[in-house]
Amino acid sequence: MPKLEIDGQEVEVANGTNLVQAAEQLGTEVPHYCYHPGLPVAGNCRMCLVEIEKMPKLQIACNTRANEGMVVHTKSDRVLRARESVLEFLLVNHPIDCPICDQAGECKLQDYYMDHDRQESRIPLESKVSKGKAIDIGPMIMLDQERCILCTRCTRFLDEVTGTSELGIFERGNHCQIDLFPGVMLDNPYSGNVADICPVGALTNKDFRFRTRVWYLESTPSVCPGCATGCNIDIHHRSGEVFRYRPRHNPDVNSYWMCDEGRLSYKRYQGEGRLLQPVQRAGEDWQPIAWDAAVGRFVDVLKGDKRIAGVISAQSSNEEIFLFDQLVREQLSGQVAGHSWSPEGASSDELLIDGDKNPNTAGLTELGLTLDARKIIDSALAGEIDTLVLYGTDLTQVCTVEEIAELGDKLDAAIVLDLRYGPSLEIADLVLPIASYAEIEGSFINRQRRCQVLGRSMEPTGHSWPGWQLLTKVAGSLGAPSHDSASAVFERIADKHAAFRGLTLAGLAGLGAPLGGATSGDG
Amino acid sequence: MAVEFSKESKAHFEEILTRYPKKRAAIMPTLWLAQKDFGYLSHEVLAYVAELIEESPAFVASVASFYTMYYKKPMGRHHVQVCTNLSCALVGSDNIVNCIKEKLGIGLGETTPDGKFSLDEVECLASCGTGPMMQIDDDYWEGLTTEKTLEILEKLAAG
Structure with missing residues (x-):
């Protein structure tokens, strides 16, 4: 554990720590472009030059290990002059097209220019080397060769992380440029990451570009709902609309990365098709109904001596699953099953993509539910169930169209709680819209049995309610103790289930934590 | 493949x-x-x-x-490379380049339609004492005059 001094402050770091990381421990940013903690060191941008006493020349912080007794200066005059010069070099052929560049606002060239350079360019615009702009290089990515500073983060990512090596640096000197081999596209399941790690506007995300300026976005930490891996993400959103996911570093789950499928999964939760208000069946039509009346109707349907069954999907949070199970099984003595469905031939790989396209299948099993929704459907088809409650469950994933029609005949009542219009509404007598995972507080459990927290990014869409709120209200009306927050529900889970003991939603914020007790499978 | x-x-x-x-x-x-x-x-x-x-x-x-010596497009049978760096330029490499251009009817970086010659100007080939000079394929031709240059080209064109 070497001890060293950086800008007059002493710091002790782990063996092998480089000077960028060591400075970071003191809250000091050493400006850098090519260095990325998730990639091998390249040392080509020269932006992180620092002064080390007893060394005659400035050294790059990213490729210098912290050593015992080192005295480092990151803000001396020599360092500041070097940064200014490095920036001038990096900007020699830059087209200065920030007004039309989608990276503006999160561009390290802009940021460092304002912090360290601020001089007039000595290169007239017309004598700059011009290169390709807006080159479509793959399904996710647009390339602008002029804005590139040749840091090679993208090529190192494609060499080291995906091993696909689609991009290379071609030509020489002033004419150096990032490009593809002719006839090859940048089309791999992780291609979106190159836009995240590009420190400038050279690689931009085709799904995101020009939809908003980044300074309008708010960021909420959450978990990707795309599969059972549960990559940690930041949800970037504005006025109730998600604009993109960005991977958030979690060394135990996803490192710095996420897959393209997960990255685009936000589209499923917004736009056309979301249920906006409670409705009840009125003959062939749907009739809007106020929430109080809707909850009242739901309670009435459940009351009395009825045979009740419920199915809840693995898209639901732990808090929703727990309350649903408590209501249907404990309070109403009904049957409950979890439903975890993935399409045939769902993608999966060794890196991050899991074949289980549900974020919380482990939550269902950890909370004691079976995954046998079909058994409940069979009971219902056999006329053994009066009331069926479907929570986020698409019936076409469990039964045929004919069976759905038959269910409609056999059941006294069917209540659907869901995000979106779907085939299950066919048999519904009452439909209650619930909020998406991005609109609630709660938690998921990933394939490693790691419990991770969802951030509440925005208000529920339309008049939908957070599921836990609806369920606790219904349970309360039937005489159970109610909960005033998702955290309170989680406390109850921790009381009841040994694996959750000692955990709280607040305590899990950030990186989450593994559940206690025996591991099931690959934990 | x-x-x-x-x-x-x-x-x-x-x-x-x-x-x-x-x-x-x-x-x-x-x-x-x-x-x-x-x-x-x-x-x-x-x-x-x-x-x-x-x-x-x-x-x-x-x-x-x-690397420029790796050819990314088809080249003529003979690759004519004339040094136009300082020492050769001082002793008239411009004349040599112009005379070859005229003789072959092509510009720098081009190949004759019959595919016999490609012409390039290059940086120093380390033969400064004997400029102007050119390299054709693997051979150096030094102390060039326009007459000598034309003679070499004609010989190669015939051969």
Whole structure:
């Protein structure tokens, strides 16, 4: 554990720590472009030059290990002059097209220019080397060769992380440029990451570009709902609309990365098709109904001596699953099953993509539910169930169209709680819209049995309610103790289930934590 | 794969591999060998070399693009390279270049329609004492005059 001094402050770091990381421990940013903690060191941008006493020349912080007794200066005059010069070099052929560049606002060239350079360019615009702009290089990515500073983060990512090596640096000197081999596209399941790690506007995300300026976005930490891996993400959103996911570093789950499928999964939760208000069946039509009346109707349907069954999907949070199970099984003595469905031939790989396209299948099993929704459907088809409650469950994933029609005949009542219009509404007598995972507080459990927290990014869409709120209200009306927050529900889970003991939603914020007790499978 | 080394070149390639600890390190002599075999480094040839040394085509193409002596387009049978660096320029390399351009009817970086000659100007070929000079294929021609230059070209055109 070497001890060293950086800008007059002493710091002790782990063996092998480089000077960028060591400075970071003191809250000091050493400006850098090519260095990325998730990639091998390249040392080509020269932006992180620092002064080390007893060394005659400035050294790059990213490729210098912290050593015992080192005295480092990151803000001396020599360092500041070097940064200014490095920036001038990096900007020699830059087209200065920030007004039309989608990276503006999160561009390290802009940021460092304002912090360290601020001089007039000595290169007239017309004598700059011009290169390709807006080159479509793959399904996710647009390339602008002029804005590139040749840091090679993208090529190192494609060499080291995906091993696909689609991009290379071609030509020489002033004419150096990032490009593809002719006839090859940048089309791999992780291609979106190159836009995240590009420190400038050279690689931009085709799904995101020009939809908003980044300074309008708010960021909420959450978990990707795309599969059972549960990559940690930041949800970037504005006025109730998600604009993109960005991977958030979690060394135990996803490192710095996420897959393209997960990255685009936000589209499923917004736009056309979301249920906006409670409705009840009125003959062939749907009739809007106020929430109080809707909850009242739901309670009435459940009351009395009825045979009740419920199915809840693995898209639901732990808090929703727990309350649903408590209501249907404990309070109403009904049957409950979890439903975890993935399409045939769902993608999966060794890196991050899991074949289980549900974020919380482990939550269902950890909370004691079976995954046998079909058994409940069979009971219902056999006329053994009066009331069926479907929570986020698409019936076409469990039964045929004919069976759905038959269910409609056999059941006294069917209540659907869901995000979106779907085939299950066919048999519904009452439909209650619930909020998406991005609109609630709660938690998921990933394939490693790691419990991770969802951030509440925005208000529920339309008049939908957070599921836990609806369920606790219904349970309360039937005489159970109610909960005033998702955290309170989680406390109850921790009381009841040994694996959750000692955990709280607040305590899990950030990186989450593994559940206690025996591991099931690959934990 | 459309392109493939001749039997001799394959043996040569195997010999090249024995010189290095990794296949990747054999990239430059392999490209050189491929250029000798196929005339120039087309995309197919680059992809073939990538397969041989087990690297990505992008990596092989990026190395090839760095060096001017790897040809990325078809070249004439004879490659005429005239030095126009300082020492040769002082003793009239401009005249030599102009006389060749006129004789062959092509500009710098171009190839004659009959595919016999390609013309380039190059930086110093380390023959400063005997300028103006040019290199044609593997041979140096020094102390050039326009007459001597035309004579050389005519001889090559006939041969």
